[in-house]
Amino acid sequence: MPARKSEEHPPSRFLPADPFLRFTHKRAQPMTLPTARSQEPGLEMSFKLQARFDARQGNRRQPVNLTAYSRAGSDNSLPATMAAKALLETVHLEHVPASHAIHITLYRNITNASFLQQQLLAGNTSFEYALIDASVVCLSPSTSSKLFGPCDAPNITDTPFAQKIVSRLHVLAAAFRAINDSISGRLRSRNVHSEIVFSLSPNNNIAESFRRFGITPDTTSLLIIKVSTPTSPTTASEVQAHLDAEIQGEPIPFTDSELAQISDIPRIKKIYKLNNSGNGNGGGKKKEKVVNGDGVNGVGKLTAEEEKKELEVQVLGAMALRGATN
Amino acid sequence: MEIQAIPPLPQAPAVEPPVLSESPSLLPPVFQNDSSAPKLITQGAEALLYRSTYLLPEIPCALKYRPSKPYRHPILDARLTKHRILSEARVLVKCRKEGVPVPAVYALDEKEGWLMVEWIEGEVVRIKLNEWLRNRKESGIQEGGEEHLKGLMRRIGSAVGRMHGIGIVHGDLTTSNLMLRLNGISIGDEATTDDRILDGEVVLIDFGLASQSTADEDRAVDLYVLERAFGSTHPRAEPLFSEVLDAYGQSFKGANIVLKKLEDVRMRGRKRSMLG
Numbered sequence: 190m191p192a193r194k195s196e197e198h199p200p201s202r203f204l205p206a207d208p209f210l211r212f213t214h215k216r217a218q219p220m221t222l223p224t225a226r227s228q229e230p231g232l233e234m235s236f237k238l239q240a241r242f243d244a245r246q247g248n249r250r251q252p253v254n255l256t257a258y259s260r261a262g263s264d265n266s267l268p269a270t271m272a273a274k275a276l277l278e279t280v281h282l283e284h285v286p287a288s289h290a291i292h293i294t295l296y297r298n299i300t301n302a303s304f305l306q307q308q309l310l311a312g313n314t315s316f317e318y319a320l321i322d323a324s325v326v327c328l329s330p331s332t333s334s335k336l337f338g339p340c341d342a343p344n345i346t347d348t349p350f351a352q353k354i355v356s357r358l359h360v361l362a363a364a365f366r367a368i369n370d371s372i373s374g375r376l377r378s379r380n381v382h383s384e385i386v387f388s389l390s391p392n393n394n395i396a397e398s399f400r401r402f403g404i405t406p407d408t409t410s411l412l413i414i415k416v417s418t419p420t421s422p423t424t425a426s427e428v429q430a431h432l433d434a435e436i437q438g439e440p441i442p443f444t445d446s447e448l449a450q451i452s453d454i455p456r457i458k459k460i461y462k463l464n465n466s467g468n469g470n471g472g473g474k475k476k477e478k479v480v481n482g483d484g485v486n487g488v489g490k491l492t493a494e495e496e497k498k499e500l501e502v503q504v505l506g507a508m509a510l511r512g513a514t515n
Numbered sequence: 516m517e518i519q520a521i522p523p524l525p526q527a528p529a530v531e532p533p534v535l536s537e538s539p540s541l542l543p544p545v546f547q548n549d550s551s552a553p554k555l556i557t558q559g560a561e562a563l564l565y566r567s568t569y570l571l572p573e574i575p576c577a578l579k580y581r582p583s584k585p586y587r588h589p590i591l592d593a594r595l596t597k598h599r600i601l602s603e604a605r606v607l608v609k610c611r612k613e614g615v616p617v618p619a620v621y622a623l624d625e626k627e628g629w630l631m632v633e634w635i636e637g638e639v640v641r642i643k644l645n646e647w648l649r650n651r652k653e654s655g656i657q658e659g660g661e662e663h664l665k666g667l668m669r670r671i672g673s674a675v676g677r678m679h680g681i682g683i684v685h686g687d688l689t690t691s692n693l694m695l696r697l698n699g700i701s702i703g704d705e706a707t708t709d710d711r712i713l714d715g716e717v718v719l720i721d722f723g724l725a726s727q728s729t730a731d732e733d734r735a736v737d738l739y740v741l742e743r744a745f746g747s748t749h750p751r752a753e754p755l756f757s758e759v760l761d762a763y764g765q766s767f768k769g770a771n772i773v774l775k776k777l778e779d780v781r782m783r784g785r786k787r788s789m790l791g
């Protein structure tokens with residue numbers, strides 16, 4: 190693997206040159222520190238799975254030191270030794286046969302998205318992954334559509350990142366659906382990996398789902414999923430080696446807190462046609478919590494955490510239904 | 516004017532729970548891989564309800580499976596199953612989006628005939644209400660202490676009203692299709708043994724017969740079915756049914772017209788039973 194220094198990355202056409210600036214708008218909080226880990230279920234899960242993976246690898250790998258990725262300070266670059274080691278985790282979903290392991294990893298500051306997309310378009314089988322765009326540059330409507338087709342949220346011009354993934358569960362739900370459809374011989378797209386991308390869709394339009402959720406030449410944050418199947422079994426170390434060699438970007442842990450940093454809630458609501466409960470301007474009916482300890486209906490507002498959970502389950506519902514009108 | 520048929524009255528549930536046949540082989544292939552088989556909770560005429568898990572072991576879910584009926588024509592059967600699964604899911608998704616308290620939809624497979632929804636930690640109103648009524652009887656309470664029951668009745672009325680307000684009718688409103696969510700109410704808390712039995716958020720479940728309708732007639736029939744369910748299953752709670760209607764009347768614009776319509780529906784129901 191060629192050694193890379195962060196200065197070698199050509200600055201993206203659409204972003205502030207200083208990589209730190211790209212994240213300041215949503216990165217007010219420091220990265221979760223070890224003492225607080227147990228409060229973050231996604232993160233904890235990732236540690237467990239990482240541990241499972243490390244165990245399988247016979248502890249060949251160094252345990253991942255997450256504090257190395259802290260973005261509390263202004264230094265946004267990674268220690269050179271860890272620059273491209275994918276933070277791969279292997280998940281086994283409920284009801285899915287043990288033969289279908291799911292390898293997942295997340296990157297940001299991707300610099301070879303165009304190359305990766307080419308491999309998909311060319312049908313290069315060694316690049317059979319679900320390559321999900323976890324961030325896209327969204328400029329003014331006209332510029333954006335000239336560059337890469339119509340933007341889903343033309344009114345969002347002040348947000349450089351428009352991320353469409355809510356949480357880990359959002360991604361796992363898509364994987365579950367795709368694997369289930371694959372096993373029952375009901376794939377609607379080319380293979381289980383493209384089906385994962387399609388499974389994120391709130392409707393039946395396959396081409397639109399690829400455009401919306403798939404990798405583009407301008408993708409900067411990238412979610413990569415590889416499903417091991419009985420006909421083409423793939424081990425975590427094989428995936429790890431391949432990604433380490435081919436992905437030019439900065440690995441970050443696949444956790445709810447990482448995803449939350451770049452989630453674009455208004456855009457997600459728009460894509461999944463969910464009520465805009467933003468500032469309660471008309472239409473959107475906010476779900477209220479009914480507290481009725483003593484038989485009287487007290488009504489409380491949802492906390493931010495509850496609101497996020499609510500958004501998540503509504504996205505899951507929209508994906509399950511996939512616009513079915515029956 | 517065409518007079519709509521009144522749906523059959525809900526039957527009083529048997530005192531003994533029905534014997535559940537443990538036959539995991541009935542489940543679709545995807546659930547045959549499970550190391551611990553989904554747990555059968557109820558076996559209805561049309562559907563089996565299991566407690567299972569969604570994606571991760573720590574996320575419980577309710578799995579509703581509609582097995583194919585060998586006596587139905589296979590094509591018709593597949594079409595019916597697909598229709599019911601999608602229709603129930605669609606109504607649940609709409610309710611959830613509009614803030615009506617129902618389980619969230621997690622996943623479905625209309626071809627295999629299953630629907631996975633959020634597991635509601637709690638119990639159906641029928642059981643809670645019977646428990647409360649029995650406790651009262653045993654401790655010889657005749658008067659007073661009815662605020663808890665009143666409160667529950669009002670919560671039911673406003674939940675039903677919110678559902679009607681977004682254009683959904685349930686089609687099978689019984690106290691077995693209303694649950695009380697035990698959020699943060701710890702089990703073993705001595706409060707749960709008496710006063711707090713009727714606590715919890717009212718959650719509407721079982722939308723297998725639901726449809727989209729804003730017709731006052733359909734809404735009134737929903738209320739009538741619920742009223743008769745109280746009458747037959749919990750006669751001692753029936754006098755407080757007026758609380759359901761009162762809270763319902765305040766729950767959405769147009770609710771009072773439905774309450775007027777309910778009087779017609781009751782009248783027809785009575786005539787019917789007189790004709791025998």
Ligand SMILES: Nc1ncnc2c1ncn2[C@@H]1O[C@H](COP(=O)(O)OP(=O)(O)OP(=O)(O)O)[C@@H](O)[C@H]1O
Pocket residue numbers: 556557558559560561562563564577579618632633634635636639687691692720721722723724
């Ligand atoms: N989401 C849920 N969480 C917890 N328990 C549930 C949930 N859904 C259903 N149950 C339990 O399972 C029972 C049966 O569920 P449900 O009413 O949906 O099925 P059913 O009456 O058999 O369906 P149908 O009337 O459509 O044939 C409920 O009375 C309740 O006890």
Ligand SMILES: [Mg+2]
Pocket residue numbers: 691692721
């Ligand atoms: Mg039922």
